Amino acid sequence: MDELAVILQPAAQDMEAVDRQLREQLRSRIPAISELATHIIESGGKRLRPTMVVLAAKACGYSGTDHINLAVIIEFVHTATLLHDDVVDESVKRRGRPTANTLWGNNLSVLVGDFLYSRAFEMMVEVGHMRVMELLAKATNVIAEGEVQQSLNRGNPDIPESEYIQVITHKTARLFSAAAELGAVAAQLGDDQRKAISSYGLHLGIAYQLLDDLLDYRGEAALIGKNIGDDLAEGQPTLPLIRSLETGNADQRLQLRQAITDPGSIPLESVVEIIESGDAIAYTARRAQEHADLAKLALAEFPETEARASMLKLADFAVSRAF
Numbered sequence: 001m002d003e004l005a006v007i008l009q010p011a012a013q014d015m016e017a018v019d020r021q022l023r024e025q026l027r028s029r030i031p032a033i034s035e036l037a038t039h040i041i042e043s044g045g046k047r048l049r050p051t052m053v054v055l056a057a058k059a060c061g062y063s064g065t066d067h068i069n070l071a072v073i074i075e076f077v078h079t080a081t082l083l084h085d086d087v088v089d090e091s092v093k094r095r096g097r098p099t100a101n102t103l104w105g106n107n108l109s110v111l112v113g114d115f116l117y118s119r120a121f122e123m124m125v126e127v128g129h130m131r132v133m134e135l136l137a138k139a140t141n142v143i144a145e146g147e148v149q150q151s152l153n154r155g156n157p158d159i160p161e162s163e164y165i166q167v168i169t170h171k172t173a174r175l176f177s178a179a180a181e182l183g184a185v186a187a188q189l190g191d192d193q194r195k196a197i198s199s200y201g202l203h204l205g206i207a208y209q210l211l212d213d214l215l216d217y218r219g220e221a222a223l224i225g226k227n228i229g230d231d232l233a234e235g236q237p238t239l240p241l242i243r244s245l246e247t248g249n250a251d252q253r254l255q256l257r258q259a260i261t262d263p264g265s266i267p268l269e270s271v272v273e274i275i276e277s278g279d280a281i282a283y284t285a286r287r288a289q290e291h292a293d294l295a296k297l298a299l300a301e302f303p304e305t306e307a308r309a310s311m312l313k314l315a316d317f318a319v320s321r322a323f
Contacts, residue, residue: 004046007313010306011054018050018071025072025119036100036112041079043095048208048314049179050075055314056183056197058307059299069123070132070182076120077140078175081147083113088151089234131185139178146170155235157260161242165206173205180204196298200311203295208318210288213238214281215321217272229268235260239287241271243280252277285319292319 008015022041028034050071057067085091086099087106093099101109117140124133149167153159180201184194216231217240231238237245237260245256252274259266275281292315302308 004317007310007317008051008055010058010310011051014054014058014068015047015051015071017068018047018054018075021068021072022075025076025123028115032104032108033112033115036104036108037079037116039103040082040094040100041075043097045095047075049078049175052176052179052201052204053182055307055311056180056201057186058183059302059305059311060184060187060189060193060197061303062183062187064186066127066129067183067186069127070186071179073120073123073127073136074175074179074182076116076123077136077143080113080116080120081143081175083109083116085147088147089230091230129185132182135178135181135185139174142170142174146172146174150236153237155261155263157237157241157245157257159237159242161239161246164237164239164242168209169202169206172209173202176205176208177202193301196301200295200298200315203291203298204315204318207288207291207295207315210239210284210291211319211321213240214284214288216240217275218281232259232268232271233263235263239284240275240280243283244275244278247278247280248274288319292316 005012023038026034026037026041053067053071053074057070082094083100086094087101087109090101091099092102099109100112104112120136121133124136146167146169150171153163153167177198178201181194181198184197189197213231216229216238232241241256241260245253248256255266255270256274259271295315296312299308299311
């Protein structure tokens with residue numbers, strides 16, 4: 001059993017129920033929908049977001065079964081965003097496997113993404129909790145805004161760190177936050193506890209994305225689910241690039257600007273050399289650690305349970321994957 005599986009062990013039994021429900025809810029009278037959706041859902045992802053729902057529900061003392069459906073809903077929303085992302089980014093591989101848009105084309109990928117969104121909202125109605133619908137409606141809207149902003153930032157070397165943090169907060173961390181808060185909603189906790197566990201998810205999501213930024217220049221494709229250098233190839237100014245643009249010499253800044261505005265014009269090896277010559281890697285890791293620490297702090301008032309211990313360890317894992 002790998003390190004992450006050990007950390008998430010308290011959620012393992014419930015996640016088996018989540019997997020069964022995922023497959024049940026993927027059924028459609030149109031076989032291509034089920035086939036395409038199953039392809040991406042079973043493509044080797046860590047299922048962190050639905051696991052977050054399960055762990056948060058347990059940490060909040062919930063003992064019912066609604067969290068199973070809530071975890072499925074979160075996974076459907078996440079999978080829909082991946083399908084749409086791969087079309088927008090013209091990706092050909094995800095986690096070492098051909099993307100859905102490569103196998104079935106852009107049209108079907110977008111439409112099946114829409115199917116997953118609509119199935120998620122159909123399941124929300126079945127749960128019958130207004131707070132669930134409100135929370136996820138807002139989350140999906142914010143995620144869409146983050147996607148648009150990231151697309152607009154492509155090829156722009158002048159994005160400040162604050163704006164980039166805002167983008168990843170919307171695009172990535174917001175769904176982690178919603179997943180954690182759903183556990184508290186299921187347990188019918190008060191506003192303060194819901195906000196605290198939501199804050200945990202938010203900061204965990206930011207930390208996790210910042211490490212993905214770092215791994216894009218130092219990691220392995222199997223670890224992050226994409227090819228090394230993908231962000232650079234798409235002209236995406238992530239934090240290691242932003243920091244290097246702030247601290248590099250004039251020649252380095254010129255090369256990095258060209259790498260962002262004209263993807264492929266500067267070899268990845270040259271960009272990595274510039275990034276590693278300064279403090280961009282250490283700086284990105286430090287910023288990720290700050291958010292991991294804030295995530296753990298948000299759980300301070302929750303009782304000591306196996307689920308809470310797993311959530312604390314998950315925050316540590318999120319910032320140790322590169323090293």
